[in-house]
Amino acid sequence: MEPLLRFENVSKHYPNGVHALKGVSFEMAEGEFISVIGPSGSGKSTLLRAINRLIPISGGTVWLDGQAVSAQRGAALRQLRRKVGMIFQNYNLVYSLSVLQNVLHGRLGYMGGVKGVFGRYSEEDKQEALDLLKELGLEEFSYNRSSDLSGGQKQRVGIARTIMQRPKLLLCDEPIASLDPSSAKTIMDLLKTMTRKRNIACIVNLHQLDVALKYSTRIIGLSKGEIVFDGRPEELDDATIEQIYGTSRKNLMIGGERNDQKNSAHCA
Amino acid sequence: MTRKIPPIAHDLKRLYTGFLLAAVLLFAVCTYLTQFNPMVLAANGDAFWEFIKEDFLPPALPKASRIPGIFSSVLVTLALAMSATTVAAILAFFVALFGSEKVSPFPRFAKVVRGFATFLRNIPALVWAFILFSSLGIGTGVGFVALCITSFAFMVRAFVETMEDVSQDCVESLQAVGATFPQRVAQAILPSCLSGFLSWFLYCVEVNIRASTIVGMVGGGGVGLTLFSYIKSFRYDIALTIILLIAAMVIVVDQITGKLRKELLK
Amino acid sequence: MNADTVNCAAGAAQRPVEKKRSKIPVKYRQRNRFIPMFLAGVAALSVLSLAYLDIDWLKMTSRAGDIGVVFWDLAHLDFTNMDLILSSLVETVSIAVLSLLYSLILGIIFGMLAARNVFRLPWLSVLTQSFFTFLRAVPTPVWVLLMLVCLGMGPEAGVAGLCVHTTAFFTKSFAQSFESIPEETIEALEVTGASRLSIFMNAVLPAALSQIVAWAGMRLEVNFSECAILGMVGAGGVGYVISNSLQGYDYGTAGVAILLVFLVAYCIERVFVRIKKKFY
Numbered sequence: 001m002e003p004l005l006r007f008e009n010v011s012k013h014y015p016n017g018v019h020a021l022k023g024v025s026f027e028m029a030e031g032e033f034i035s036v037i038g039p040s041g042s043g044k045s046t047l048l049r050a051i052n053r054l055i056p057i058s059g060g061t062v063w064l065d066g067q068a069v070s071a072q073r074g075a076a077l078r079q080l081r082r083k084v085g086m087i088f089q090n091y092n093l094v095y096s097l098s099v100l101q102n103v104l105h106g107r108l109g110y111m112g113g114v115k116g117v118f119g120r121y122s123e124e125d126k127q128e129a130l131d132l133l134k135e136l137g138l139e140e141f142s143y144n145r146s147s148d149l150s151g152g153q154k155q156r157v158g159i160a161r162t163i164m165q166r167p168k169l170l171l172c173d174e175p176i177a178s179l180d181p182s183s184a185k186t187i188m189d190l191l192k193t194m195t196r197k198r199n200i201a202c203i204v205n206l207h208q209l210d211v212a213l214k215y216s217t218r219i220i221g222l223s224k225g226e227i228v229f230d231g232r233p234e235e236l237d238d239a240t241i242e243q244i245y246g247t248s249r250k251n252l253m254i255g256g257e258r259n260d261q262k263n264s265a266h267c268a
Numbered sequence: 269m270t271r272k273i274p275p276i277a278h279d280l281k282r283l284y285t286g287f288l289l290a291a292v293l294l295f296a297v298c299t300y301l302t303q304f305n306p307m308v309l310a311a312n313g314d315a316f317w318e319f320i321k322e323d324f325l326p327p328a329l330p331k332a333s334r335i336p337g338i339f340s341s342v343l344v345t346l347a348l349a350m351s352a353t354t355v356a357a358i359l360a361f362f363v364a365l366f367g368s369e370k371v372s373p374f375p376r377f378a379k380v381v382r383g384f385a386t387f388l389r390n391i392p393a394l395v396w397a398f399i400l401f402s403s404l405g406i407g408t409g410v411g412f413v414a415l416c417i418t419s420f421a422f423m424v425r426a427f428v429e430t431m432e433d434v435s436q437d438c439v440e441s442l443q444a445v446g447a448t449f450p451q452r453v454a455q456a457i458l459p460s461c462l463s464g465f466l467s468w469f470l471y472c473v474e475v476n477i478r479a480s481t482i483v484g485m486v487g488g489g490g491v492g493l494t495l496f497s498y499i500k501s502f503r504y505d506i507a508l509t510i511i512l513l514i515a516a517m518v519i520v521v522d523q524i525t526g527k528l529r530k531e532l533l534k
Numbered sequence: 535m536n537a538d539t540v541n542c543a544a545g546a547a548q549r550p551v552e553k554k555r556s557k558i559p560v561k562y563r564q565r566n567r568f569i570p571m572f573l574a575g576v577a578a579l580s581v582l583s584l585a586y587l588d589i590d591w592l593k594m595t596s597r598a599g600d601i602g603v604v605f606w607d608l609a610h611l612d613f614t615n616m617d618l619i620l621s622s623l624v625e626t627v628s629i630a631v632l633s634l635l636y637s638l639i640l641g642i643i644f645g646m647l648a649a650r651n652v653f654r655l656p657w658l659s660v661l662t663q664s665f666f667t668f669l670r671a672v673p674t675p676v677w678v679l680l681m682l683v684c685l686g687m688g689p690e691a692g693v694a695g696l697c698v699h700t701t702a703f704f705t706k707s708f709a710q711s712f713e714s715i716p717e718e719t720i721e722a723l724e725v726t727g728a729s730r731l732s733i734f735m736n737a738v739l740p741a742a743l744s745q746i747v748a749w750a751g752m753r754l755e756v757n758f759s760e761c762a763i764l765g766m767v768g769a770g771g772v773g774y775v776i777s778n779s780l781q782g783y784d785y786g787t788a789g790v791a792i793l794l795v796f797l798v799a800y801c802i803e804r805v806f807v808r809i810k811k812k813f814y
Contacts, residue, residue, distance in 0.1 A: 054444060078446040078448065081446035082446035086441065086445075092437040092438050093438060093441070096460050105442060108442065108445050108448075108451050109446025110446075116450075116451040117453075117455075118454065161445070165446070284747075291638075295631075295632070297628075298629075298631045298632045301628045304628075304690060305690075312684075343586065344586070344587065347586045348587060350579055350583045351580045351583035351584045354577070354580035355580070387796065390803065391795065391796050391799070392760075392762050392763045392799075394763035394766050394773070395762070395763065395766075395776060395795065398777050399604060399605075399780065402604055402783075403597065403600035403601045404597050404598075405597070407590070408589055409587075410594075462569060463569065466569070466573075469576075482673050486777075492673075496679075499680075499683070511676060514673070514676070515671035517671075518671035518672075528572065531568055534568075
């Protein structure tokens, strides 16, 4: 069977000479929860944005659901994009609009041009959005300005928006990097349960190694634009970590004392 | 000041010293080139005050029959500034959408759009007025177009910067959702940037009130032309009255736009 | 449009509409009411203005082709009068720079008088500020025209005329910068028994220095473009060359002069952008 996502020797170099990705290849099946780890500048963000073509790649092919992403233009690209949800480090909400409006933005890809421009969402969509907000515990904030929410709440709105897309694949670009530890745990738990319930595959870029170990079914380690590790969390040994981050595992754990057991990884 | 970490302070100090040296050097060169001597001003001081006392004071009113004409010329200046700014703002909004690599659907052309705006902006409004006068003849319409050109170019830059500051992130997220370009504009850019755009618009109105007076002086009509004709015919006392009128007009407009801007950014 | 979307979103709620609506915070509504009102006001005023101006659009559009001809003529650059153009351009730049430097010094002095926290004499601040508000409200060319009348042709009239407006601008901006300095800093020096002037020289001025440099850079752009147009109202400089050659149908010379004005303005802008990046 055709995998959901396939990277074929994908490379990307920016006009300023940076080689963000060098011949990256991997496959992803439905229902997987992959964490991409690696130091800053290792190409994690580029890898994610290559999937929905927010960044056009320079070589190779990204296959999504049997279609080559880089070959798509215009309406076909938009149709492809609505299959792929995305969650951002800075939430990327329109802060001057209400929470509900931001959630409804997830439906724009399905709507005709003019209707979407004027924000005339259908009653079913609105009901679905309200139900989703309820599920995420944000019901009472539906009509607040999104700028009034806390960071964790904003990210939950981001999750609601992307679920509204009914995506097959969810891309999360450092979803918890701007959050405090307890909100971070809430968000990671939500991502895990929401994606499992709806059978959405998920790729998460993470800075926190312990979070990656705890939540993912598979980990991809990037270093300088190349995949240096691809396997189950249990298989990630200290030598590989050192290869990814260029420093020992001990130095990565701020707490220090937890470094001897892999499974004790906490978010906080 | 004393708390500054030494290396930064050192850097800053070098920067300031550089500026001071540049200023002194420029001062010397420019004084030499123009042979400008502030002492001339001081020496002419007496004649200067004499002139002001004799010719300007007290401000005089023109003939009663001329007064309605003067007020209608003030209205022309205000109307010129207002309509030119609005038309320029509408055009600038649509062009600015294509002027930012991050927002435009054709990122390759963003540089071209910005370059075009830079070209228009760096030629003063009055030069545009003169170029247009020589092709379209003298008149209010030409003043209107000249004001439009510079404020259009200014607002394109201001709008592009506002968009890149404010809405870059949410445009990206709507792109990921699969929204079309008009949808991204209406649902992300407009709601998040509108108050910023309008605040720039108000600034442009302020600038254009002054600029339309000046364009008027060389043939655009309005109160500038009235003032110019009184100065040309050596009626300085009446000219002073009109200068006071212009000052009052500008101050009132500045007050109003200031109030509106505060309300807007609340 | 915003209010509209919110309302229709509110209507979608399963619960009674009234209940949902009452949950929309007041602040949100207020904001939504002001912006549409503002937009409607601007639109109405602009339409009225256009009607009042009564521009003969037909005549304008029928002559639109001539604009192309003029630009075509301007593009045939004629370098024979290069000496004249360059010397007038140098004069214009020099006048712009000189007026900037003189105004910088005057602006710091008057800004000191206008700032409320330097001498703590409210009447002095109010007096200085309202005087300079008046000076600022009168466009620069008017001042230059008056100086021309008083002083006769020459760089003196240009520098003096530009200085009036620039000084007024600096006074306001510098006073603002001075006033933005934390009260505690000044108090800390006050208790040491330092004099007002030495507090200003040692604490207020150094703290505002980076802003002063930024204002000055911004003002140089404005001064140059104002200086370039002064010639058109009768003073010398490159503006005079442009207006004179345009009126004499010498488009080639005018084209070169306009191009040079653009290049200088562009260079000043680039340099200023660089400086700004370094400071912030």
